[in-house]
Amino acid sequence: xxxxLEKQQLxxxxxxxxxxxxxxxxxxxxxxxxxxxxHEKGERIPLTIVETDDxxxxxxxxxxxxxxxTSEMIGGFGVGDALLDFVGPLGExxxxxxYGTTVCIGGGVGIAPIFPIxxxxxxxxxxxxxxxxxxxxxxxxxxxxxxxxxxxxxxxxDDGSRGQRGFTSDVLKRLLDEGREIDRVWAIGPPIxxxxxxxxxxxFGVPTVVSLNPIMVDxxxxxxxCRVEVGGRTRFACVDGPExxxxxxxxxxxMARLRIYADDEAESLDEHEVQPCSKRQExxx
Amino acid sequence: xxxxxxxxxxxxxxxxxxxxxDEVPLGYSEDEAIREAxxxxxxxxxxxxxxxxxxxxxxxxxxHVAQGDFASAVRTIRETNSLPAVCGRVCPxxxxxxxxxxxxxxxxxxxxxxxxxxxxxxxxxxxxxxxEVGPDTGRRVAVIGSGPAGLTAAGDLRKxxxxxxxxxxxxxxGGVLMYGIPEFRLPKAIVRREVDGLRALxxxxxxxKVVGRVVTVNGLxxxxxxxxxxxxxxxxxxxxxxPGEQLGGVYSANEFLTRTNxxxxxxxxxxxxPIRVGERVVTIGGGNVAMDAARTALRLGAKESIVLYRRSVxxxxxxxxxxxxxxxxxxxxxxxxxxxxFLGDGGGLVGVECIEMKLGEPDESGRRRPxxxxxxxxxxxxxxxxxxxGNEPHPLIPKxxxxxxxxxxxxxxADPETGRTSVDGVFAGGDIVTGAATVIExxxxxxxxxxxxxAFLADA
Numbered sequence: 001x002x003x004x005l006e007k008q009q010l011x012x013x014x015x016x017x018x019x020x021x022x023x024x025x026x027x028x029x030x031x032x033x034x035x036x037x038x039h040e041k042g043e044r045i046p047l048t049i050v051e052t053d054d055x056x057x058x059x060x061x062x063x064x065x066x067x068x069x070t071s072e073m074i075g076g077f078g079v080g081d082a083l084l085d086f087v088g089p090l091g092e093x094x095x096x097x098x099y100g101t102t103v104c105i106g107g108g109v110g111i112a113p114i115f116p117i118x119x120x121x122x123x124x125x126x127x128x129x130x131x132x133x134x135x136x137x138x139x140x141x142x143x144x145x146x147x148x149x150x151x152x153x154x155x156x157x158d159d160g161s162r163g164q165r166g167f168t169s170d171v172l173k174r175l176l177d178e179g180r181e182i183d184r185v186w187a188i189g190p191p192i193x194x195x196x197x198x199x200x201x202x203x204f205g206v207p208t209v210v211s212l213n214p215i216m217v218d219x220x221x222x223x224x225x226c227r228v229e230v231g232g233r234t235r236f237a238c239v240d241g242p243e244x245x246x247x248x249x250x251x252x253x254x255m256a257r258l259r260i261y262a263d264d265e266a267e268s269l270d271e272h273e274v275q276p277c278s279k280r281q282e283x284x285x
Numbered sequence: 286x287x288x289x290x291x292x293x294x295x296x297x298x299x300x301x302x303x304x305x306x307d308e309v310p311l312g313y314s315e316d317e318a319i320r321e322a323x324x325x326x327x328x329x330x331x332x333x334x335x336x337x338x339x340x341x342x343x344x345x346x347x348x349h350v351a352q353g354d355f356a357s358a359v360r361t362i363r364e365t366n367s368l369p370a371v372c373g374r375v376c377p378x379x380x381x382x383x384x385x386x387x388x389x390x391x392x393x394x395x396x397x398x399x400x401x402x403x404x405x406x407x408x409x410x411x412x413x414x415x416x417e418v419g420p421d422t423g424r425r426v427a428v429i430g431s432g433p434a435g436l437t438a439a440g441d442l443r444k445x446x447x448x449x450x451x452x453x454x455x456x457x458x459g460g461v462l463m464y465g466i467p468e469f470r471l472p473k474a475i476v477r478r479e480v481d482g483l484r485a486l487x488x489x490x491x492x493x494k495v496v497g498r499v500v501t502v503n504g505l506x507x508x509x510x511x512x513x514x515x516x517x518x519x520x521x522x523x524x525x526x527x528p529g530e531q532l533g534g535v536y537s538a539n540e541f542l543t544r545t546n547x548x549x550x551x552x553x554x555x556x557x558x559p560i561r562v563g564e565r566v567v568t569i570g571g572g573n574v575a576m577d578a579a580r581t582a583l584r585l586g587a588k589e590s591i592v593l594y595r596r597s598v599x600x601x602x603x604x605x606x607x608x609x610x611x612x613x614x615x616x617x618x619x620x621x622x623x624x625x626x627f628l629g630d631g632g633g634l635v636g637v638e639c640i641e642m643k644l645g646e647p648d649e650s651g652r653r654r655p656x657x658x659x660x661x662x663x664x665x666x667x668x669x670x671x672x673x674x675g676n677e678p679h680p681l682i683p684k685x686x687x688x689x690x691x692x693x694x695x696x697x698x699a700d701p702e703t704g705r706t707s708v709d710g711v712f713a714g715g716d717i718v719t720g721a722a723t724v725i726e727x728x729x730x731x732x733x734x735x736x737x738x739x740a741f742l743a744d745a
Contacts, residue, residue: 023500027500032498041552041557042557043556043558044456085493087493089498089499090498217544217558220454220495220681222519222521222539222543222679223522227524227537228531234526236521239681256531256632256633257532260534264553264554267554267559268554272554
């Protein structure tokens with residue numbers, strides 16, 4: 001159970017895993033996530049599901065090295081190894097329907113969860129405009145995969161090393177300014193990107209769905225750690241989300257909460273002598 | 286000759302125990318247990334049995350202890366109580382068996398809880414008393430949730446010969462016994478032992494199984510289960526809905542205790558899950574969970590731990606023993622005051638603004654309603670606050686089971702005697718039905734539902 005069936009590098013500090021979990025693979029839908037724990041002393045971390053492989057009962061995930069657990073998973077777990085705990089699917093699925101024209105924006109590791117949404121929106125008969133963004137070309141992935149399910153695809157990097165120079169929100173703004181009829185936007189990426197995208201669409205009144213990744217512990221509707229303020233009310237990303245109306249989310253509070261454990265993360269990496277990705281040779285695994 | 290007072294139980298001294306997570310009371314020796322058991326009057330018409338939600342035959346087990354026949358005492362308890370080591374530690378005995386004990390009319394009641402705990406611990410040191418399992422009925426029952434209600438239902442159903450599978454969404458079994466109640470009140474090894482005992486009876490336990498998501502309630506019937514018991518308990522914490530609640534440093538008690546108990550944050554960085562505790566911790570609320578959080582904060586290294594409660598000491602909902610333990614450990618009680626807002630400095634929490642309260646007329650709960658005193662605001666400087674003001678029912682099953690009748694508060698509607706729900710073959714009990722209650726009440730509900738499921742399976 002929970003065996004790693006495939007593992008491959010997608011970019012700098014970015015890896016793709018296929019995990020054997022047939023029950024979860026059968027039940028999972030776009031927008032949902034899993035929680036995993038590597039070993040007895042491990043923490044529970046949430047990761048959004050990219051897609052499932054029904055022939056082998058696999059769940060595909062993209063892992064970006066950001067802390068101790070993700071470093072350990074990328075550095076220490078290979079094909080054939082098993083994760084201790086793998087639970088899901090969690091959260092409410094994306095509301096897939098025939099909206100008309102939809103824009104699917106994936107920024108950074110947020111490209112991974114935007115893929116199944118774009119795929120299912122396309123299958124539901126929407127005109128799908130994909131927008132992918134990353135700091136630099138080495139952090140960009142799934143361009144081909146998205147191209148296959150999008151009617152139009154725009155690629156942006158902050159430094160212009162791939163696609164256009166600029167931000168994903170620039171594309172969104174241009175499309176709206178050009179007067180394109182857009183019926184719904186999904187924006188998944190760093191909180192600041194989601195915030196900016198929501199601000200871009202607000203004056204146009206285009207419904208904008210964001211997928212939040214706040215701090216979670218159990219991730220199943222118990223601890224309340226993943227609370228976010230949406231429309232002035234306390235909501236929980238693990239059971240009410242992870243997707244919310246981007247125009248209603250208090251992103252500033254979310255961003256502040258995400259920083260709570262930054263010092264602890266550094267201490268943990270240090271204590272366990274885990275080398276962060278940037279200092280390790282790429283492709284060593 | 287009647288001994289008016291209970292045999293005291295040794296416990297870790299307060300100034301020692303606030304620096305460790307080990308259990309506080311240390312238990313009776315055999316001699317102490319016998320001495321205490323001999324205080325029992327062996328009433329001809331005992332009231333204590335009815336005072337117990339699972340009707341343990343208290344005079345009989347206490348009589349065995351008085352004779353030094355501990356094995357028989359354990360067997361007697363286990364006839365009706367599948368988690369004695371847990372109940373002996375966390376039951377509110379003063380409101381239950383001990384509250385109606387005849388000795389208690391004039392003197393201190395018999396220390397029934399301590400004797401139950403003694404018996405269960407004796408069992409752990411000696412031969413486990415495994416109840417007999419009835420002949421195989423060929424019927425399959427799924428128990429959703431492995432807290433006190435689920436474990437009790439699972440044990441009883443298995444003893445009746447049914448094929449029982451417990452589905453638990455976390456990575457360990459035990460529910461609130463594992464994630465909620467702290468190690469110093471209920472060592473996790475005890476919960477593991479009780480769960481292993483169920484496994485030894487043939488109960489299957491599947492972890493990381495999220496019913497409602499990976500399989501629905503209806504899907505379980507399609508998988509061949511003949512009946513279901515839902516014991517998914519309490520879920521998301523209530524918040525105060527006051528400004529600043531999103532600040533870093535403001536925890537719900539659920540998160541604070543889950544990090545500590547389930548994820549072992551107190552052993553960070555050996556364990557990977559961190560927790561942030563400052564010099565001073567303010568816990569808001571007055572129940573057992575608030576006491577657990579305030580006492581946990583001390584053990585995590587807080588120099589001062591303050592309980593902020595809006596009524597007076599008489600209204601504190603926590604067990605008397607928990608309040609006493611907290612007070613012994615040096616926890617401050619800021620009574621008759623409530624939080625108004627959490628103050629931040631742009632980074633995280635820096636203080637809790639409070640207002641003094643006075644008690645007005647009784648409210649619908651019968652307790653006197655706290656009324657803010659005008660212009661009495663004051664601020665407690667702190668970088669860590671824990672909100673312990675209760676929980677909503679666990680949301681997943683109600684959310685994902687459209688045909689199941691649910692109250693407007695999100696509790697599953699179930700018959701209190703049988704646990705029957707609006708869906709045929711689906712039974713429920715514990716906090717998911719009643720809202721926050723005690724471990725033993727949840728066990729009582731699990732027990733009644735197990736009997737009703739057995740009857741349902743016989744008719745079906």
